Amino acid sequence: MDTTLQDPLVGQLLDGRYRVEARIAVGGMATVYRAVDTRLDRVLALKVMHPALAADGAFVERFIREAKSVARLAHPNVVQVFDQGADGSYVYLAMEYIAGCTLRDVLRERGALQPRAALDILEPVLAALGAAHRAGFVHRDMKPENVLIGDDGRVKVADFGLVRSVDTVTTTTGAVLGTVAYLAPEQIEQPGAADPRVDVYACGVVLYEMLTGEKPHDGDSPAIVLYKHLHEDVPPPSALVPGMPFELDELVASATARTPDVRPYDAVALLGQVREARAPLSVDQLDAMPPQAVSGGHDNAEDRTSVIPRSLTVPRPLPVNDDDPADGEDPLNRTSRFQSGPPLPPRRRSARPRRGVLALIAAVLLVFGVGAGVWYINSGQFTKVPAVLTQKEAEARTRLEAAGLEVGKVRHQHSDTVKRGTVMDTDPDPGARIRKHDSVTLTVSDGPEIVKVPDVTGSRQDKAEELLKTDGLEPGLVTQEFSEDVIKGFVISTDPEAGTKRRAGTAVSIVVSKGAPVDIPDVTGDALNDARAELEEAGLKVKVATEQVNSEFDKGLVATQTPEEGSEAAEGDTVTLTVSKGPEMVEVPDVVGASVDDAKSLLEQSGFEVEEDRGLLGIFGDTVKSQSVDGGDTAPKGSTITITIR
Known part of the structure; x- marks a missing residue:
């Protein structure tokens, strides 16, 4: 039975404008419907918040505020927000409707994608995220479910800015796994982290999944997946897809580096790396079908396996040394542009009998020349550079020599993704046409670059950070500690410590001195000038709060101080003083004649301390005879x- 028939909104006119036609999807935050804007007569998508969330005023306010912000993010690869409103208990967003499917649908149906299709999808996604990052937005929930692929091949990113409006976490195991698979380590360690690099990490995971058909980290529970994100690198796609170009391995490794500072700083930077990685790939490499791809039952080459037409994403260059045909001109008849004057009537063949003969001779010579060229090219004078990437240097030499080529220069370069001693690049590129017996330059991996952590103890913080960068490391978390021996602002220690060997690009934590600790004196109840003088004499700065409070101290005296007495502070730290408005005056209740328990309860509820005066006669009494304040x-x-008891 169609579940949409049970949905009370289907068939209704929401807010007097939007006619709800069908339910598209249900999520943890909202339900999405296909609807028609009766005012503008256009189909759109309505995201209607679940009523339970709509009852939370603070959530709705934040939802509306973020929706307005996203509506200003105009980009062709972002699902646009048209309108926002409420109709009774229904709070909604009116958004662009994309007829098509999600990337999750494609992966579920196709498994792994060809590198060309994966990059065709990733580039517009990064273009959308890049525009958002430069505008101050972070998506924070990038995953295949939020990548929409229209029937016309356009790629759109959905749920911008709204994914973090919900503060609760879904507890359904499948839903949690679907989200944690793309979380950056810093999102796990510091929930709420909102740096563009969390989107970069998620895009790296999505790229890995498109290339291999699998998520990089799996497990029987979300906790296992989270642990792997924190403690295991994303493996290279070539581990599952033999022959995967090392450029794509490096791209995934760069985007999914567990240390945020090692990743591209935002989606624009990652997009630049994607284009650099794509440029040297051959047609065979881009169109290689991974073994994980699901191909059964799909005979149409123009269906979803091609995902996006190339012309929609990457403009093709004009032919080299060839004129661009004018608008409307037949490109097969380029010479017509260079005719001048009115067309001439046809001449009789007898008028210039030699013209046909010359044309025939030219044609014969042309055919002969083309044939000779083809013969020359195919006569064994040329060959193709064999694919030797990821092979050991000796194996690469043997294969090149077997192809009739010589090994020229052998360069060495560090790499975090290519195994030490194996080929990571050739010049010319694999598959390029080359004359036999020419030389091929090999670039061999030296593995990850290993550097020693320099000794920066005793250096000023900024100087220490410069030294770390000079030695190929990255400054990491900076914490501060008190020190009797190290001057304030100078480095006490590092983690890892000096002399430790680490990969280049590793983050090094720095502990910086706060200077010798200063004991904060108690100045509450002192005159403001006296308190200021005592604190400044101790090496502290003083700030006076603008608001005053009631306290037990007389008006004008210091009521409170922050930090309090006994706390440790560094020299130059600030102590905030709040001045007293005097004690708050409260009316004293009349308790004469009441029992002792009732009198004490009533006075204490009014904010007073109670003292009993029983004397000799009131030892066994239980009634209040008098009170110190009437x-x-x-x-x-x-x-x-004080109450007197009789």
Whole structure:
């Protein structure tokens, strides 16, 4: 039975404008419908918040605020927000409707994608994220479900800025796994992290999944997946797809580096790396079908296996040394542009009998020349550079020599993704046409670059950070500690410590001195000038709060201080003083004649301390004979009222 028939919104006119036609999807935050804007007569998508969330005023306010912000993010690869409103308990967004499918649908149906298709999808996604990052937005929930692929091949990113409006976490195991698979390590360690690099990490995971058909980290529970994100690198796609170009391995490794500082700083930077990685790939490499691809039952080459037409994403260059045909001109008849004057009537063949003969001779010579060229090219004078990437240097030499080529220069370069001693690049590129017996330059991996952590203890913080970068490392987390021996602002220690060997690009934590600790004196109850002088003499700065408070101290004296007495502070730290408005005066209740318990309860509820005076005669009494402040009079809140008992 169609579940949409049970949905009360289907068939309704929401907010007097949007006619709800069908339910598209249900999520943890909202339900999405296909609807028609009756005012503008266009199909759109309505995201209607679940009523339970709509009852939360703070959530709705934030939802609306973020929706307005996203509506200003105009980009062709971002699902646009048209309108926002409420109709009774229904809070909604009116958004662009994309007829098509999600990337998750494609991966579920196709498994792994060809590198060309994966990059065709990734580039517009990064273009959308890049525009958002430069505008101050972070998506924070990038995954295949939020990548929409239209029937016309356009790629759109959905749920911009709205994915973090919900503060609760879905507890359904499948839903959690679907989200944690793309979380950056810093999102796990510091929930709420909102740096563009979390989107970069997620895009690296999505690229890995498109290339291999699998998520890089799996497990029986979300906790296992989270642990792997924190402690295991994303493996290279070539581990699952033999022959995968090392450029794509490096691209995934760069985007999914566990240390945020090692990743591209935003989606624009990652997009630049994608284009650099794509440029040297041959047609065979881009169109290689991975073994994980699902191909059964799909005979149409123009269906979803091609995902996006190339012309929609990467403009093709004009032919080299060839004129661009004018608008409307037949490109097969380029010479017509260079004719001048009115067309001439046809001449009789007898008028210039030699013209046909010359044309025939030219044609014969042309055919002969083309044939000779083809013969020359195919006569064994040329060959193709064999694919030797990821092979050991000796194996690469043997294969090149077997192809009739010589090994020229052998360069060495460090790499975090290519195994030490194996080929990571050739010049010319694999598959390029080359004359036999020419030389091929090999670039061999030296593995990850290993550097020693320099000794920066005793250096000023900024100088220490420069030294770390000079040695190929990255400054990491900076913490501060008190030190009797190290001057304030200078480095006490590093983690890893000096002399430790680490990969280039590793982040090094720095502990910086706060200077010798200063004991904060107690100045509450002192005159403001006296308190200021005492604190400044101790090497501290003083700030006076603009608001005053009631306290037990007289008006004009220091009521409170932050930090309090006994706390440790560094020299130059600030202590904030709040000045007293005097005690708060409270009316004293009349308790004469009441029982002792009732009198004490009533006085304490009014904010007073109670003291009993029983004397010799009131030892066994239980009735209040008199009170130190008469009922109806006022006394400072917190002061003591003495009751006499008889």
